[in-house]
Amino acid sequence: MSATAAQEGIPKPRLLRFWETTLGKKAVMAATGAILALFVLAHLIGNLQIFLGPDQFNGYARALRHLPELVWPVRVLLLISVLLHIWSSIELAVVKSEARPAGYRRWKPAGSAYASRTMYWSGPIVAAFVAYHLMQFTFGVGGTPYNRLDPYGNVISGFRVPAVSLFYIFAMALLCLHLRHGLWSLFQTLGFYHPRHTPRIHRAAWLIALFIFFGFISIPVAVMLGVIPPVL
Amino acid sequence: MKLIFHIWRQRDGRSPGRMVRYEQDGLNPDMSMLEALDVLNEELILKGEDPVVFEHDCREGICGSCGFMINGVAHGPLSKTTVCQLTLRHFDNGAELYLEPWRAKAFPILRDLMVDRSALDRIIASGGYISTPAGSAPDGNAIPVSKEAAERAMDAAACIGCGACVAACPNASASLFTGAKIAHLGLLPQGQPERARRALRMVARMNEEGFGQCTNIGECEAVCPKGIRVEVISRMNRDFLKASWTARRAGAD
Numbered sequence A: 001m002s003a004t005a006a007q008e009g010i011p012k013p014r015l016l017r018f019w020e021t022t023l024g025k026k027a028v029m030a031a032t033g034a035i036l037a038l039f040v041l042a043h044l045i046g047n048l049q050i051f052l053g054p055d056q057f058n059g060y061a062r063a064l065r066h067l068p069e070l071v072w073p074v075r076v077l078l079l080i081s082v083l084l085h086i087w088s089s090i091e092l093a094v095v096k097s098e099a100r101p102a103g104y105r106r107w108k109p110a111g112s113a114y115a116s117r118t119m120y121w122s123g124p125i126v127a128a129f130v131a132y133h134l135m136q137f138t139f140g141v142g143g144t145p146y147n148r149l150d151p152y153g154n155v156i157s158g159f160r161v162p163a164v165s166l167f168y169i170f171a172m173a174l175l176c177l178h179l180r181h182g183l184w185s186l187f188q189t190l191g192f193y194h195p196r197h198t199p200r201i202h203r204a205a206w207l208i209a210l211f212i213f214f215g216f217i218s219i220p221v222a223v224m225l226g227v228i229p230p231v232l
Numbered sequence B: 001m002k003l004i005f006h007i008w009r010q011r012d013g014r015s016p017g018r019m020v021r022y023e024q025d026g027l028n029p030d031m032s033m034l035e036a037l038d039v040l041n042e043e044l045i046l047k048g049e050d051p052v053v054f055e056h057d058c059r060e061g062i063c064g065s066c067g068f069m070i071n072g073v074a075h076g077p078l079s080k081t082t083v084c085q086l087t088l089r090h091f092d093n094g095a096e097l098y099l100e101p102w103r104a105k106a107f108p109i110l111r112d113l114m115v116d117r118s119a120l121d122r123i124i125a126s127g128g129y130i131s132t133p134a135g136s137a138p139d140g141n142a143i144p145v146s147k148e149a150a151e152r153a154m155d156a157a158a159c160i161g162c163g164a165c166v167a168a169c170p171n172a173s174a175s176l177f178t179g180a181k182i183a184h185l186g187l188l189p190q191g192q193p194e195r196a197r198r199a200l201r202m203v204a205r206m207n208e209e210g211f212g213q214c215t216n217i218g219e220c221e222a223v224c225p226k227g228i229r230v231e232v233i234s235r236m237n238r239d240f241l242k243a244s245w246t247a248r249r250a251g252a253d
């Protein structure tokens, strides 16, 4: 198809041309990654309301449910972002595996971060976690007790199961790694580099990633320690 | 001093290769890594064996001909140093050194430690130049360039095209190399007319040559003997992304 298009001198649609280059895909990955990261932050702030008690938390959940004109566009945007992010990561993983068919007998990192070299591990595991997370708390098929009208109770009964909490904490650690690299990498990908600001972006990425990690795990930890009690 | 080498030996691109062990005694610590290989090769020739093939030319760190992996690091453990400038005193007596060629699909192995890096030349040919009337010399200072732009363009222009960045990159990407040229020309007034087209063409060429896509890991910066910074990759990305939206046709030809 590209051959005929070239023969007939028809320029390809700009978007398609852009997507065909690996750098274009990488930019899509950066943009969708930024959207996902913003959602994660907003989600965390919503979740932390669990420390304010069942009424506050369930009230927040109910308020969201009564805002379909906000919730649905966001869900669609997130779904598109996840699909594009994963699609481009798969294509880039293929490019990567083809670009060095024979590896080294010895290879030693000379100056890169662990997080940056493990994005193809942290990402897919986080995706698997998100699938389970939605099954558990959105669709109620995660194997822990579920009551659609009581998100607070769902969280408590969910995190009472140590295996569930541990998987959650593990996934958050990987998300932290993914974002510690991703949050600065996206600026570099989109062409922003500044000798003074880039080191700041590096530090901010670490801080935000750690905030997300400790913020999220505070909930299962608090449940397991009994700091957040079930409603009797 | 004594060193134990494990060197990748491969007759040509079609034959399989393997690591071969050589013990070399009586080396002078002030020799360069390449001189140690010269000594080894003389002995191999006397024994009637094939010498180890490696590329070299200036032996003063400016031509970009030399380069191989030493214990998994491109150009070896000393930062901002090519293997021709790397002296043996940086290694312990009796150290074991694994020497391997640059590995990338775009760098086919020619023999032993020598790879074909002409893919880098083709990237330059695709846009790493400026078109200018080559008549009489222009007046000095006729085109003002700020001190800062001159310095940064000069920093980017320091790339010697050795390919270490590709070799070290887990993605086998040539982004540091390509970005260096795009940044060098893009920072100067002379580079402006072709700036958008240059970014589109050089990035497209990099893809066609089979290099991987950069994911901002930063190994390239750590091994580059000329200290090229990943900032140049960001400049390349910016030029490319901007040109993708403004240029009328891919490759603009």
Ligand code: HEM
Binding pocket: A026, A027, A029, A030, A031, A032, A033, A034, A036, A037, A040, A082, A085, A086, A089, A116, A119, A120, A122, A123, A124, A125, A126, A127, A178, A179, A181, A182, A183, A184, A185, A186, A187, A189, B215, B216, B217
């Ligand atoms: C769903 C499975 C996921 C996969 C397979 C995945 C994979 C990747 C990969 C391979 C990269 C590129 C690595 C690099 O640039 O060094 C990346 C970048 C990134 N990811 Fe993910 N990721 C996933 C989920 C997420 C999630 C849930 C978020 C946000 C919470 C996220 C945020 C980011 C960000 C911000 C970047 C940086 C973008 C860039 O510099 O290009 N990712 N991801």
Ligand code: SF4
Binding pocket: B158, B159, B160, B161, B162, B163, B164, B165, B166, B176, B177, B180, B220, B223, B224, B225, B226, B227, B228
């Ligand atoms: S950017 Fe550095 S490592 Fe890459 S080819 Fe140029 S000099 Fe060598």
Ligand code: FES
Binding pocket: B055, B056, B057, B058, B059, B060, B061, B062, B063, B064, B065, B066, B067, B082, B083, B084, B085
């Ligand atoms: S031989 Fe010229 S840079 Fe090493």
